[in-house]
């Protein structure tokens with residue numbers, strides 16, 4: 001974790017971070033290592049290479065490789081409340097072009113999070129043609145995988161699993177997404 005467990009409070013509380021990073025994310029890492037150790041053909045590849053052809057790698061790599069990539073990206077995307085900056089000029093220009101405004105992007109991103117039934121992730125991705133789009137994936141799938149409907153480069157991702165917010169927000173996923 002690139003910061004102490006209490007860094008994201010009060011948006012994400014310390015206890016959630018301890019369990020989420022120390023237990024959930026750790027389990028994805030441990031299970032991915034087990035899957036790769038059991039299948040020599042998978043060894044020596046980057047995680048991104050595995051995910052790009054995850055349909056051939058099996059469910060253990062899909063679920064746990066996705067889990068490891070998604071959480072690493074999620075931790076690195078966040079910082080202390082109040083210290084996050086505005087989008088860079090080029091990103092903001094692309095957001096304005098494709099969503100109308102930053103506010104309209106936020107509405108779309110929240111709607112994707114609320115619309116995901118069960119567990120999964122919401123994403124802002126860049127499509128191969130450079131256009132930005134909001135999508136959501138089930139479970140630990142992500143837009144780098146060859147099993148998802150719409151592939152693209154993730155620019156932002158949000159964890160929609162209850163373990164990401166339940167201690168602090170209980171059933172109020174919308175409040176978590178707003179925060």
Ligand code: MN3
Pocket residue numbers: 020024071159161163164
């Ligand atoms: Mn999680």
